[in-house]
Amino acid sequence: xxxxxxxxxxxxxxxxxxxxxxxxxxxxxxxxxxxxxxxxxxxxxxxxxxxxxxxxxxxxxxxxxxxxxxxxxxxxxxxxxxxxxxxxxxxxxxxxxxxxxxxxxxxxxxxxxxxxxxxxxxxxxxxxxxxxxxxxxxxxxxxxxxxxxxxxxxxxxxxxxxxxxxxxxxxxxxxxxxxxxxxxxxxxxxxxxxxxxxxxxxxxxxxxxxxxxxxxxxxxxxxxxxxxxxxxxxxxxxxxxxxxxxxxxxxxxxxxxxxxxxxxxxxxxxxxxxxxxxxxxxxxxxxxxxxxxxxxxxxxxxxxxxxxxxxxxxxxxxxxxxxxxxxxxxxxxxxxxxxxx
Numbered sequence: 459x460x461x462x463x464x465x466x467x468x469x470x471x472x473x474x475x476x477x478x479x480x481x482x483x484x485x486x487x488x489x490x491x492x493x494x495x496x497x498x499x500x501x502x503x504x505x506x507x508x509x510x511x512x513x514x515x516x517x518x519x520x521x522x523x524x525x526x527x528x529x530x531x532x533x534x535x536x537x538x539x540x541x542x543x544x545x546x547x548x549x550x551x552x553x554x555x556x557x558x559x560x561x562x563x564x565x566x567x568x569x570x571x572x573x574x575x576x577x578x579x580x581x582x583x584x585x586x587x588x589x590x591x592x593x594x595x596x597x598x599x600x601x602x603x604x605x606x607x608x609x610x611x612x613x614x615x616x617x618x619x620x621x622x623x624x625x626x627x628x629x630x631x632x633x634x635x636x637x638x639x640x641x642x643x644x645x646x647x648x649x650x651x652x653x654x655x656x657x658x659x660x661x662x663x664x665x666x667x668x669x670x671x672x673x674x675x676x677x678x679x680x681x682x683x684x685x686x687x688x689x690x691x692x693x694x695x696x697x698x699x700x701x702x703x704x705x706x707x708x709x710x711x712x713x714x715x716x717x718x719x720x721x722x723x724x725x726x727x728x729x730x731x732x733x734x735x736x737x738x739x740x741x742x743x744x745x746x747x748x749x750x751x752x753x754x755x756x757x758x759x760x761x762x763x764x765x766x767x768x769x770x771x772x773x774x775x776x777x778x779x780x781x782x783x784x785x786x787x788x789x790x791x792x793x794x795x796x797x798x799x
Contacts, residue, residue, distance in 0.1 A: 471585065474524055478581055479591040481517040483598055484510060485574050490632050490640045491602040497618045497629035498609055506631065514574055521577035528580045533796040537579070540789040541572060543782045544762075551762050563762060592647040599644030600668030603675035606637055610678065627678035638684030641676035645669055646691055649702070744771050752779040759783035 492506035499505075548567065552560035609615045610627055618630045626634040648665045676684060695702045744764055748771035751760040759782045764771055771777050779787040 470524075474521065474581070474585045475587045475590065477517055477521055477524075478578065478585050479587060479594050481514065481521065481574055481578065482591060483594050484514055484517065485570075487595060487598045487602065487640055487643065488513070490636045491598055491605075493631035493636075494602055494606045494609070494629065497615055497631045498605075503631040511570060515569060518573045518577040521581060525577075525580045529582065533793060534579060536789050536796075537793050540778075540782075540786060540793060541575075543786045543789065544778075545572075547759060547762055547781050547786075555761065557761055557763065557765075558768065560762060588650070592650050596644055596647040596665070596668060599640045599647065600671055602640050603637070603644060603671040604668070606632070607671060607674050607678065621678070626680045627675060634679040635681045635683060637675055637679040638681035639687070641672040641679065642684045642688045642691070644672040645676075645688065648672075649695070740767075741772055743767075744769070745773060745776055747771075748773075748776050748780040752776070752783070755783060757783045757785070759786060 488510045489507060492510055493503060496503060496506040545564070545567070548560055548564040551557040552564055606627060606629075610619055610621055613619075615629055620626075620628045620630065624634070627637050628634045648669050676688075744767055747766050748764045751764065754760065760780055762777075762781045763769055764780065771780060775787060775790070778790040782790075
């Protein structure tokens with residue numbers, strides 16, 4: 459009887475671990491893959507987003523139902539308090555301030571953000587399999603990058619490809635920064651998921667091919683944020699995981715040469731010409747306005763969007779301060795500190 463119980467528990471743990479990995483991958487990388495595929499068809503983006511959101515809801519509810527108890531820790535309590543404060547802000551903006559898009563933002567946050575986050579928050583650490591997640595993330599990201607780059611270079615996207623208008627890899631369903639972050643996640647997943655355990659030539663070739671596709675995607679997307687994120691992650695890996703240092707020192711110069719000195723794309727120009735870049739100028743103005751909103755309403759915040767441009771300020775700390783005031787941003791800061799410590 460005891461042996462049957464142990465086997466059942468192990469089977470349950472493997473099943474939930476797979477569900478956790480799938481939920482994270484679908485939440486982070488599902489839409490860029492499906493959105494890229496839909497861009498090669500005449501169908502609207504809802505054909506990609508609706509099935510994906512339903513899948514995320516299913517996995518989230520499954521994990522919530524499977525949860526035997528919700529672990530209570532100080533960090534979890536602080537995070538739940540922050541979510542509560544932010545939801546209150548959205549409800550106020552929707553019902554009282556009547557800010558456009560506040561209602562849809564509340565719905566999106568609840569279904570796409572809070573539901574899977576709450577499900578993952580209640581999972582015990584033993585259900586997290588980093589290598590399983592890395593492999594799943596790598597194949598998902600490599601497929602996304604390969605399809606996006608191939609479709610762009612071969613002209614398969616037609617009018618839905620926006621690279622001619624913007625000079626950056628994008629479609630009317632997926633923006634450049636999404637492709638950039640998928641590419642960075644693919645590179646890191648390939649490095650962490652296989653560098654220690656894989657010695658078979660075929661698998662190494664697959665990892666190399668997927669990493670090349672990710673580098674090309676990152677270079678064509680020409681998005682600065684993902685490149686900075688990749689540099690920070692490489693630095694962190696080199697500092698905290700010494701076994702990666704030799705590989706990082708070997709790959710870093712190659713990556714820099716490829717990303718910034720390749721003939722195609724304008725990534726280097728976007729960094730060197732930041733002062734003249736319209737996107738950078740607008741982001742700087744947006745940040746300034748958001749900080750001003752916070753200073754004018756420091757206790758409870760002002761609104762979930764910057765009121766002049768009616769959009770988010772592209773910085774989580776500034777957004778938390780602008781939307782929820784000193785109370786909300788303090789809670790958010792405590793969560794971030796706990797995560798990195």
